[in-house]
Each structure stands twice: as structure tokens, then as C-alpha cells.
Amino acid sequence: xxxxxxxxxxxxGFPWETLDxxxxxxxxxxxxxxxxxxxxxxxxxxxxxxxxxxSGRDKWNMYHGxxxxxxxxxxxxxxxxxxxxxxxxxxxxxxLGAAGRFSAGDVQWMTAGKGVLHSEMFPLLHTDKPNPxxxxxxxxxxxxxxxxxxxxxxxxxxxxxxxxxxxxxNGRTIEVNVxxxxxxxxxxxxxTPDSWAADSNNxxxxxxxxxxxxxxxxxxxxxxxxxRMLYFYKGGSMKVASADVAAYRAVQLKSEFDVTLAxxxxxxxxxxxxxxxxxxxxxxxxxxxxxxxxEIREAFAEYQKTQFGGWPWPNHEQxxxxxxxxxxxxxxxxxxxx
Numbered sequence: 553x554x555x556x557x558x559x560x561x562x563x564x565g566f567p568w569e570t571l572d573x574x575x576x577x578x579x580x581x582x583x584x585x586x587x588x589x590x591x592x593x594x595x596x597x598x599x600x601x602x603x604x605x606x607s608g609r610d611k612w613n614m615y616h617g618x619x620x621x622x623x624x625x626x627x628x629x630x631x632x633x634x635x636x637x638x639x640x641x642x643x644x645x646x647x648l649g650a651a652g653r654f655s656a657g658d659v660q661w662m663t664a665g666k667g668v669l670h671s672e673m674f675p676l677l678h679t680d681k682p683n684p685x686x687x688x689x690x691x692x693x694x695x696x697x698x699x700x701x702x703x704x705x706x707x708x709x710x711x712x713x714x715x716x717x718x719x720x721x722n723g724r725t726i727e728v729n730v731x732x733x734x735x736x737x738x739x740x741x742x743x744t745p746d747s748w749a750a751d752s753n754n755x756x757x758x759x760x761x762x763x764x765x766x767x768x769x770x771x772x773x774x775x776x777x778x779x780r781m782l783y784f785y786k787g788g789s790m791k792v793a794s795a796d797v798a799a800y801r802a803v804q805l806k807s808e809f810d811v812t813l814a815x816x817x818x819x820x821x822x823x824x825x826x827x828x829x830x831x832x833x834x835x836x837x838x839x840x841x842x843x844x845x846x847e848i849r850e851a852f853a854e855y856q857k858t859q860f861g862g863w864p865w866p867n868h869e870q871x872x873x874x875x876x877x878x879x880x881x882x883x884x885x886x887x888x889x890x
Contacts (some may be wrong), residue, residue: 557809587676640685655711723765733757787820
């Protein structure tokens with residue numbers, strides 16, 4: 553029996569490779585400039601492919617935005633999005649009339665279910681200094697039985713997300729944000745009710761991990777047969793078990809092994825995605841993720857006919873007032889203000 557916990561190591565692409573039950577993961581990191589009165593970039597947009605700007609010019613992108621960076625309204629069906637913000641601000645609006653603003657440390661967990669339109673814009677609030685942005689967007693599949701549940705979103709505010717902090721034997725610090733799942737004695741906040749992650753038997757875990765330079769920490773094992781991928785997205789180099797791993801690599805791990813992580817001479821930043829596979833057919837076409845080609849065709853037909861309820865907001869690139877703080881307005885009228 554091979555005693556190594558590593559299945560494979562490979563460079564990160566765009567988007568990042570994922571394993572069932574995850575279907576997509578992307579890491580956005582933008583050095584946005586100062587903002588203008590419309591909360592867009594206070595610099596020329598000449599030379600950018602506006603509406604489809606993923607060029608990375610000047611270390612930032614407009615993405616699908618016309619005047620403000622971000623993703624104007626677009627549909628989803630059949631899966632969930634988990635948006636974990638490390639820096640910057642995200643403004644959410646959707647076809648249910650729900651809305652929100654969340655920022656560094658916050659996580660939005662949205663179940664698209666039977667279909668929803670939403671926008672995710674990145675308002676540049678500061679007019680006197682740059683507006684750096686960093687976030688992960690993770691797509692977690694919904695099982696066949698839950699493809700047509702009601703759309704729903706939940707906020708995991710940074711003040712409530714549990715954090716594991718440990719000091720190793722050499723006095724170096726390890727900090728782990730537990731977005732989903734269990735880690736040692738820590739239990740994450742509950743996800744959305746129809747999520748694959750809502751059943752603890754599925755061993756879904758989403759962790760962001762920071763190791764100080766030369767810190768050593770052991771990632772605990774879980775049940776055999778769980779898919780586990782570790783993304784090393786920032787830092788110099790590190791050891792995963794006995795393997796030397798350079799930054800910007802993905803490491804697929806065997807779930808039944810404890811795994812020692814040892815940072816090199818720089819702090820190391822990692823994302824862990826794990827979960828029991830659904831082992832169901834996956835048919836994806838753009839923003840729709842279903843089990844059959846027929847269901848994809850039905851999704852397009854329904855979207856063209858109904859627009860999943862239509863867009864109740866005045867702008868495709870809907871953003872909230874500059875002075876508005878972090879909040880969530882839910883479809884049932886319930887409001888959270890942070």
C-alpha cells in the first residue's frame with residue numbers, strides 16, 4: 553500500500569480544477585485603482601475589452617462590467633455559489649428582490665436551485681486610495697433531488713465564522729477559517745438548508761488556511777472515499793507531507809491520512825475543498841448545472857420564457873449607495889445590518 557497521502561500535484565489554471573461535489577473554483581485578485589463618483593475606476597478604460605475584460609491589465613479586470621467591475625445580472629440553476637471575500641466589497645442583488653453588501657472576511661452562500669438571476673458588482677468605494685479586491689467563488693453542486701429547490705441565500709458574517717488559531721512547537725502561528733464542515737472541536741456555521749454540506753455525513757469542508765513562515769501544522773484525516781483538494785495560492789514554497797510544493801499548485805490528497813503542512817521562509821496561504829462525491833451525472837452549460845442534456849435545454853427554454861422571475865432592479869450593474877454598510881435584505885423582507 554502506498555503510504556503517501558498525495559494523489560497528484562499540478563499547477564493551478566483558470567479556473568481551478570475541482571473534484572465532485574465541487575464543480576468550479578476561481579480566485580479573483582485585483583489591484584483596483586481609486587474610484588470615481590459612480591464607484592467605477594477613476595482611470596481610462598481605453599484598450600480594455602469592455603463587457604469581457606479578463607486581461608489582467610494593470611493587475612485588475614472589469615470582468616463583465618461596463619462602468620463598474622463585476623458581473624452584471626446573469627442566471628444560475630442547479631447548484632450553489634459560495635463567495636468568500638478576502639479584500640474589497642461585493643454588492644449582491646437578485647431576481648427575488650434580495651440584496652446585500654459584504655466585504656473582507658464575509659461569505660455569501662447562495663442556493664440557485666430551480667433558477668435565479670443575480671448580480672455581483674465590485675464597487676470601488678474609496679476615492680482617495682486604491683480598492684484592492686480578493687475573493688474565491690466556489691460552485692458546489694446540488695444533488696438531483698435538490699436541483700429544483702427554492703433559491704435562497706445566507707450570509708456568514710466574519711464576526712461569526714469560527715477560526716482555529718494554533719501555535720506550533722516553534723512559536724509559529726496557524727490560522728484556519730472554518731467556512732464549512734468540522735475541524736477538531738470547531739463546527740462551522742450551518743450552510744443553506746438544501747446544501748449537500750447540510751448533511752454532516754457528506755464531510756463537506758471549506759477552509760482557508762494561513763501558515764506563518766516556517767509554521768508546521770497537521771491537517772486531520774477524515775473518512776476514506778472523500779474527495780480532498782488543497783490549493784496553495786500564495787507564498788514561496790512549502791512541504792505537503794514529504795513533497796516540496798511551489799506556490800500556485802493544487803494538491804489532491806487521500807482523505808484517510810493526516811497530512812503535515814510545513815511552510816517555507818514565507819507565510820503560506822491555502823484553500824481546502826473537500827466532500828463526499830455525489831457520483832451523479834453532471835451536465836454543465838455555462839450558468840446551468842444539471843444531470844441531463846434535456847434538463848439543460850429545459851433550463852434555457854424556461855429562462856428565455858420567464859427570466860426566472862425577471863429583474864426587479866433599475867440597473868443591470870446594480871450597486872448600493874457608497875455610504876451603505878454591510879447588510880443583507882432577504883426575499884422574505886428580513887434584514888441584517890452589520
